[in-house]
Amino acid sequence: KDAPENIPFHSKVIELVSSNAFAKAKPFHPYLIESAEKGRQELWLNNRKWKSEEIGIYSNINWELWPQILEKINNIPKIEDLDKNGVRPVSKALCLSLRYCFECRLWFKQKSSVQPQLSTFFNKLLTQLIAKNRLLSISVHKYIMSYWEDIKDISSHCLMDVKSLVRELEKNVDEYRQFSELIDMFKKFRNKSLRKQRFLKVKEDYKDELQLLKSYEQKMKITLERSESLMFNEIWEKCNAQCTSIRDQPPLFIFNKVFNDVNRTWEDFKQVHSIAFFILALLKTNIFCPQFNLDLKRILISYSKDPNGIKQYLIDEMKHLFPEHSEERRQQIASDLEEKLKTEIDxxxxxxxxxxxxKVTEQMKEYHPRKDKINEDEKWKECVKVLVQMEELTRTNEDISIEQISQCCNACTTYIGEGAKSCMAIGLFDVLNRCKDQLKILAENQNFNDETHFENTLNVLSKSKHQDIQDLVTSLRHVNSTMQETLWKCPLEDMTSLAKAxxxxYSNGQEFVKKIKKCCDMDLNTISTLVKEADKLRTEESLKQLKNAMGAGEWQFASCEDVLKGKKEKQLNLKINDTVWSYEEIGESIDRVLLGVEKQELKEIESIIQQFEGCKEISSYQIAFWKKGGRIDIENNEKGGIQNDDKPLKLPVHSKIDEFEDCKKLWKQRSMEWKKQSLNYFCFNQ
Structure with a gap:
């Protein structure tokens, strides 16, 4: 019980039974026998955990109950008569027996009571492998070949003479090895699994085909070498596809036909066409070999992202097609071709x-606020005309020259300018197309296209309880502001101007594209509805509070100490009963009411809105006065209220508007006089 868990069970047992102290502790012996019965699998010879020194101890134990433990350790299987069994049972049984021997390798190498039994088992196993050769599957032969060195190693330690059996088995292995090499080569052309079929049966069934395959061995080696050529592979695939319709023919017949067709095509091509044709084919047409319609441009474009890909491809192809040319000559030709091909691909x-x-420009015009004033100017018409012609050419004729493509791109660049390729590279066009419905909402919905309403929208979203809606604020602010400034509110007169816009x-970069995606992942119509609903409730609440303020409200200004300590939250507040609104909250509430309340209701709170404007000016004069060093003593002034530097100014909302104006004039005068005194003092010191 106290032994470490990482010590194997069989090691614990060996340690106990080899101990003299434990031999005398007879009351504990039954417990050991019981434990050995429960953990017998961990005691087996093939548990892969036995060590050489433990096997040595095993051979020298004289404990009286040791035979009972040996019964648990010795799990050597029996070699049954397999004559009546089929291919799979025989193959499986013999493979399992071989694996058992491999797992017991240490027991073969050291003297012990089980070594003779293991040797007998191994001898019988080899005999069965030879006797049942006709029933063995290909997978068994492959298994034997894979572990042949292990079989030889075990046989060298076997107590019985098994050399003749090993030699006989080796003949079978060599025969399979030759067969396997030929079949593996064949499978590269025709993929068919034979693993579960009997080896000898396959040899008999395909005797003629194997002979035929043997006769083509050299040609297949050449073909495999040529398979490094992409062009050759294209030819092979075309030929192979043409033969798929052939039925009721042996596999090797089909292989033979494909093989002959491919080689004939390849050799004919080499004889008829020169390297000049090779160059011409690459530069002038996509069809390299007319009878198979090989699209080499497609192959080349796949290499276009690799700086050295095209050149290396050309060199490799010419190596197979034109081996008579020197490496230097092929390098030069490849370099020239590479430059021209890269130009065309670009x-x-x-x-x-x-x-x-x-496509994007035409789409953007559809929901532009000034779409009726955006005309199709001559530059745009010419650009569209060229693009339509090129699109038609690509649909009807793949053989478009470099000159035609170049002329088209130059015309578009002349009319519109550079940047289309860069925009496409960062996915801008793609996202503008995919998100067109959401972008239309940004262009048309008042909650987004009106600056005041948009700020209110962002304010509502930032206070949402949902984190994903809060996270939308940053992206929406950037995207909408950019789109409004660059497109929707920009005075665009024609399609060319819209395309340039x-x-x-693109100048906003990849991050801008990601933000568009993020905005469009949300339903902006739903967002707008949520804003309206939330705004309606907040507007009603704000209106109610402002009406209450008309009777019981009080404007509270900052004291000198508050200003000097930078307490911005004290600069201007509105107290309404037990509620205190900060400067920002006052502004938001008034803006909300101005946006969402009818004119008739606004008249009821018109004076408090005017007071707010006056109070803002009073606060700014106070702050400027105190920050520049101005101070006042206790003063009871009808225009300025009872005040000093320590006690903040307070003005009731029910005060007349003239009182606010007088207070504003007073603080403005103080600020200006103090500024004048400060200037005189400065000049005096100078």
Missing amino acids: LREKFQPWIELK ILKL
Whole structure:
């Protein structure tokens, strides 16, 4: 019980039974026998945990109950008569027996009471493997071949003479090895699994085919070498596809036909076409081998992102097609071709962004606030005309020259400017197309396209209890502000100007594209509705509070100490009964009411709105006065109220508007006089 858990069970047992002290502790012996019965699998010879020194101890134990433990350890299986069994049972049983021997390798190497039994078992196993050879599957032969060195190692420690059996088995292994190499080569062309079939049966069934396959061994090796060529692989796939319709023919017949067709095509091509044709084919047409319609441009474009990919591809292809040319010659040809092909690929990549820009521009116009005033100018018409012609060419004729693509791109650049490719690279066109419905809401909905309403929208969203809605604020502010400034509110007169404005969005970078996606992942219509509902409730509450303030409200200003300590929250407050609104809250409430309340109701609180404007000015004069060093003693002034530096100014809301104006004039005068005194003092010191 107290032994460490990482010590194997069989090691604990060996330690106990080899101990003289335990041999004398007979009351504990039954417990050991019981434990050995429960953990017998951990005692087995093939548990893969036995060590050489433990096997040595095992051989020298003389404990009286040791035979009972040995019964648990010795799990050598029996070799049954397998004559009546099928291929799979025989193969499985013999493979399991072989694996058992591998797991007991240490027991073969050291003297012990089980070594003779293991040797007998191994001898019978080898005999069965040879005798039942006709029933063994290909997978068993493969297994034997894979572990052949292990079999030889065990046989060298076997107490019985098994050399003749090993030699006989080795003949079978060599025969399978030759067969396997041929089949593996064949499987590279025709993928068919034979693993569960009997090896000898396969040899008999495919005797003629194997002979045929043997005769083509050299040709297949050549073909495998050529398979490094992408062009050759294209030819092979085309030929192979053409033969899939052939039925009721042996597999090797089909293989033979594909093999002959491919080699004939390849050799004919090499004889008829020169390296000049190779160059011409790559530069002038996509069709390299007309009878198979090989699209080499597609292959080349797949290498376009690799700086050295195209050149290396060309060199490799010419190595197979034109081995008679020197390496230097092939390098030079490849370099020239690479430059021209890269130019064409680059031009093709530039062409597609213009198509996308055209699509996005037309889409943006549909929901632009000034769409009726955006005309199709001559530059735009010419650009569209060129793009439509190129689109038509790509649909009807794949053989478009570099000159045609270049002319198209140059025309678009002349009319609109650079930037389409860059916009497409960061996914701008894609996101503008996919999110068009949501962007339309930004353009048309008042909660987004009106500056005041939009600020209110952001304010409502920032106070939401849902984190994802709060997180939307930053992205929405950036996206909407940028779109409004660049597109919706920009005085665009024609389609060319609109296209250029869209291209300007690139300057905001990849992060801007991500923010558009984030905004459009939310339902902006729902957001707008939520804002309206929340705003309605808050507007009603704000209106109610402002009406209450008309009778019981009080404007509270900061004291000198508050200002000098930077307590901005004290600068201007409105106290309404037990509620105190800060400067920001007052402004938000008044803005909300101005946006959402009818004119008739606004008349009831018109004076408090006017007072707020006056109080803001009074507060600004106070702050300027105190920050510049101005001070006042206790003063009872009808215009300024009872006040000093320590006691903050307070003005009741029910006061007349003239009182607010007089107070404003007083503080303005104080501020100006103090400024004048300060200037005189400064000049005197100078």
